[in-house]
Amino acid sequence: MLCVTGTSGVGKTFAARAVLAGHPAHRACMLTLPSRPTPADLRTAFHDALHLPGPLPEDPGVCDAAVLHALAARPRTVVVDEAHQLSSASFECLRYLYDSLPGGLCIVLIVGEDGETVLRETRMLKTRTATWCEIRPLDEDLVALAARRLHPLWQQASCAQLRRLDGHFARGRLRRWALLTHHARRIRSATPACRGWIEQLAARVDDGGIG
Structure with missing residues (x-):
């Protein structure tokens, strides 16, 4: 996992997109989420971002299995913007996906400076975050x-x-x-x-x- 921080407007999301565009083999999964997303919102976002066929399954377990199968099929980088808005249950959903893929999964969590404290206090990130990357204003x-x-x-x-x-x-x-x-x-x-x-x-x- 990678946590990207920085003040508002410095280009955190732009930087993430630009880096991923330079590595097309590692396909980006950009999640589009509402404010204060729930696990159900996460599943919907994954279903849409991964272009999974058919309607979203009503059974969360079936939905999670389909998402895992799609993520395991090829290298993926999952990007979550405004990640400080995630609830504890939503973080747990990401942890489940991260821990369930033996081949590895990169998850990029993007937050403004006001949200950094939330991520640093999230227990499941303490042992899974490889790097904290701060995007600063241009010199x-x-x-x-x-x-x-x-x-x-x-x-x-x-x-x-x-x-x-x-x-x-x-x-x-x-x-x-x-x-x-x-x-x-x-x-x-x-x-x-x-x-x-x-x-x-x-x-x-x-x-x-x-x-």
């Missing part, structure tokens, strides 16, 4: 590289302009850079011939015009 010297890889629009911006946008708004957080990119594209589409769109965007940031 200043990486901002320009990351922004330009995020969207080609930023190729037109200087390093100084990108550092200004980061210092005044994004502060190294990927989610905020995505929002900046959204607003930059809107400005460019509204005035495609304008060469001062970066200054317009910076002015909005300075005025607090981007939420």
Whole structure:
């Protein structure tokens, strides 16, 4: 098991998806869960993510057997976002799947900094977690590289302009850079011939015009 932590918006889920996309042989099973998921919600999420045939079995034991069979058929990495919302019973369901596969199963639990305490106090994780990985905001010297890889629009911006946008708004957080990119594209589409769109965007940031 791997626990991924970090402040809101730094790109924890993006990082997990990016790493898994680079290893297609180890197929990702991304669970889509409601708030405060129950074991029944977990079984539904596994049934959907694994594309199991037919409707969800009403018998939990039958459902668990089908999930185990699918997980054992090929290497899998199970990803649970907002894992601090899992109940004790839901954690126990994950433990059962983890312990029941002799060939191994990788489970990635993603939480914000407010949820890290929940995971660290979850008993079943103490002996099963191989690593705690903290995703931190981008260092200043990486901002320009990351922004330009995020969207080609930023190729037109200087390093100084990108550092200004980061210092005044994004502060190294990927989610905020995505929002900046959204607003930059809107400005460019509204005035495609304008060469001062970066200054317009910076002015909005300075005025607090981007939420």
